[in-house]
Amino acid sequence: MDNTQLAQVFQNLIVNGIKFNSQETPKIHISAERKASEWVFSVKDNGIGINPQYSEKIFEVFKRLHKKEEYPGTGIGLAICKKIVERHGGHIWVESELGKGSTFDFTLPINLGEVSKANL
Numbered sequence: 001m002d003n004t005q006l007a008q009v010f011q012n013l014i015v016n017g018i019k020f021n022s023q024e025t026p027k028i029h030i031s032a033e034r035k036a037s038e039w040v041f042s043v044k045d046n047g048i049g050i051n052p053q054y055s056e057k058i059f060e061v062f063k064r065l066h067k068k069e070e071y072p073g074t075g076i077g078l079a080i081c082k083k084i085v086e087r088h089g090g091h092i093w094v095e096s097e098l099g100k101g102s103t104f105d106f107t108l109p110i111n112l113g114e115v116s117k118a119n120l
Contacts, residue, residue: 005084006108010043012077013104017045022099037110038090044103050096058094081106 010030018026029044050058059082081104085092089109096102 002088005088009081009084009106010041012081013043016077017043017047017102020047020102021045022048034110038107039110040105040107042103042105044101046101049098049100050094050102051098052096059092 014028014030017028024046027046029042031042031044033040033042059078082092085106085108090107092104092106094102094104
C-alpha cells in the first residue's frame with residue numbers, strides 16, 4: 001500500500017466531513033477494524049448528509065450534488081478515493097441520511113508483509 005495515497009483517501013474524507021457541514025461544529029470519527037482478510041476503515045461525520053439515491057454518483061468524476069457557490073471544490077475528491085481504494089484491492093461506499101451525516105467505509109486487503117512492518 002502506498003502510504004501517500006492512503007493519506008490522500010483520509011484527507012479527502014475528513015475535509016469533506018468538515019466542508020459539507022451545517023452550522024453545527026464538525027465532528028469526525030475515524031475507526032478501523034480487522035475482519036477476516038481485510039481492514040475496514042470508517043470515517044463518520046455529522047455533516048449535511050447525502051440522499052441515498054446519490055450514493056454511487058458521488059464517486060464519479062465531476063459529479064457534484066451542490067453548486068460551487070454553495071460548497072467549493074472540483075468534484076474529483078471522492079472519485080480519487082475510489083480509484084485509490086480499488087487500485088489496492090478494496091472497495092468504498094457511503095451510508096448516509098440527509099441532515100444526519102455520513103459514514104464512508106472502505107476496505108483494504110490485509111498484507112501480512114505490511115502488517116508486520118507496522119507492528120500491528
